[in-house]
Amino acid sequence: MTRFVAHQVIVFVALLLVAIQLVTLLALNWAVSENARESVRKEVDVGRRIFVRVMEDRTQQLTTAASVLTSDFGLRQAMMSGDQATIVSALSNHGARIGAAKMMLIGLDRRVLGETAAQDGRDDPLRFPFPRLIEDAERKGAASAIALIGDAPFQLVVVPVLAPVPVAWAMVAFSVDKQFAQDLGLLTGLDVSFATWVPRRGWDIAATTLSPSGTRTLLGALGSPTETAMPAIMPDLLGAEFQLATSVLGREDDGAVVAILQRSLRDAIARFDGLRVILLALAAFSLCATVAGSLLIARSISRPVSALAEFARRMERGEYDQGPPETRSDELGELAASFNRMRLAIAARELQIKSMALQDALTGLPNRALFNERLQQALGLARRLTQPVSVLLIDLNRFKEVNDTLGHHVGDRLLCVVAERLRTVLVRASDTPARLGGDEFAVLLPASSATMAEAAARRILQAFAAPVLVEGRQLDVGGSIGIATFPEHGDDPNVLMSRADAAMYMAKRTRTGCAIYDVNFEAEAENHNRLSLTGELRQAIEENQLVLHYQPRLDLASGAITGVEALVRWQHPVRGFIPPDQFVPFAEQTGCIREITQWVAARAFAQCAQWHASGRALQVSINLSARDLLDPELPQRCAALLAGHGASPQWFLLEITERAIVDDPARAIETVTRLHEMGFRLSIDDFGTGYSSLAQLKRLPVAELKIDKNFVMDMARDADDMTIVRSVIDLAHNMGLSVVAEGVETDEARRLLYDMGCDHLQGYQICSPLPAAQLEQWLARTAALHGTTAKEA
């Protein structure tokens, strides 16, 4: 990913640079061309002017040189005497002196009196071939022209031979040759060519500074050799690559001489080739340098980014031991430092979370999870070393009262003091005190027999006996401690804990402070059987072996079935059907009833919500045991279940027994009140069998009393029971409560209760408890038989 980014950076920078350089080079090239074109044009112009000036100077020099000849006395005498040989000799000598190619003496009649070389191809060898030149000289005193003699161009100068009037004309011819062209080329800085044109033969280059190939090109451009008239020489004769200046130096009928000054544009531009090469080299160098630089920068970014990504992956895997690798002082270094701080913070928080997961936040003691883990380990070790292991389960007395009356902050402080005292009492490093939740503490005592554990429990109780001073108040913290020891009371952590719980419950009930688990805690022999069910019960809950049946209750006022009671059953995979009175009391003793209640409530809430959704507005009664009322988290759990099933608390009636209140009235009333405040209706179950005082009853926010079935079943035969039933109905009504009678088995009982003004009936006479599906069929049948009411059934 980061490598990809680095490549993108490099490609982008390189392309940008190439584009910039390309544009720069093109612009430069254009400027160079334009500049070269302009400078060439100027050079040619200047060269042309120099050429004209040079030609004029040369004419002047040649005229002066020719004039020397005309003042030669010997020549004049020879001319007068007609001495041909002397004339030719004088001409030759003089011509050799001034570098002339030809010399000629012409009479006033235009006849050639003598010459240094005879002219080939002349019609009349004695006739001077350039009469116009003499006419010109007659007018100006001297004349000059460039003309062809034969096929070659010459510069001709004609001056008079004076005695003292003109008696003859002298013509001096200078070759227009390569040397002349080169001299002119040097002076003008241009290529100089002298082209001759002769009818039917066309163009020829008489002298030039051009190379042979340049000469050929020029000749080719000048035109076809079959021309009969000299074609015009256009400025773009050689195309755009050349700049030309032409000058017709001499034109006669039999031919013409043209000077062509040319300058190659390419040559001019070539002057900038060096610059171009330097620029290209610079471009290549800057491209390489940029790519290399970008690569380095991109790498210097992508490497630490990759390292940071790898570091982040390590953190994702939970490896916090190593920080990010590089320390730089730029933004990436800052980022790495931030990452490092983040690593340290996450590591610290994770450590905190881990310790919170295993530690009780309030007291700092190990929590239930850590306690269970250590118990497992201790049992494993104990099995190998054949040592005992004891567990203590501690429940504080009157903690709820403290919490409720003095506030949670005082309760929290009290719990912290208790934890501190536990730490102080337990001097062995291997002992583990733990807070399991609420005011429930536990202690793991490895290598401790029941007797040693009891001694420890007594020390703990002694430590608890000292009053606790919180906010200036003296608080008494008593506790009840249950003890269970491996291997005599069980070899499974769950069994040990539930037996310690049973012992603690016994200690609480008997107010003995502490109790070692005793099998005699289970009064009946059959309890042995029940005890073996401990593990199985939990398994039953997990594996859904429990089932709910629902028993309808009749509303005598409307004659309708307005509610049902949820009653649990156990469909054991081996033992078969187990009725609740064979496991519920045992579950209550071991504390397992909390899980059962949770299961029952979840099922009943779901079923009730389903009935309401399908238009059956049934109220569902759920039984709560004494242990449930000691559970401070019960209201929260009920709230969560309600929310989970979208159910309303008004759809439920929670049945609590009198005994549940008697065991720990403060706690029970606290829980019941919270449930009532949530919107649940409450009913006192088995009313008449407990020991609750009316004063206590008044403190409970109940809506209903349920008369115990034992009174109802026998009331037709037993006058006392009849009196009790009637009294309870009156009492309830006087307290503004409704009454339900359970155990209605006969028509007579039903009629009697109706007469006594009982509000609701429940019993086999109406319907036995049924699974939900059968109950729905029964309700449908009843409705079909008797309309919506069951009053007359």
Ligand SMILES: Nc1nc2c(ncn2[C@@H]2O[C@H](COP(=O)(O)O[C@H]3[C@@H](O)[C@H](n4cnc5c(=O)[nH]c(N)nc54)O[C@@H]3COP(=O)(O)O)[C@@H](O)[C@H]2O)c(=O)[nH]1
């Ligand atoms: N804490 C919980 N306790 C529960 C739960 N489910 C049941 N129980 C308690 O178990 C005890 C036995 O219950 P069960 O065998 O279901 O018996 C109930 C009815 O079947 C029975 N009954 C109803 N009508 C009659 C009748 O006409 N005659 C007769 N002999 N018995 C009848 O009464 C039991 C209902 O009792 P109660 O709850 O007091 O209304 C029992 O104590 C149940 O409470 C549970 O989920 N949690």
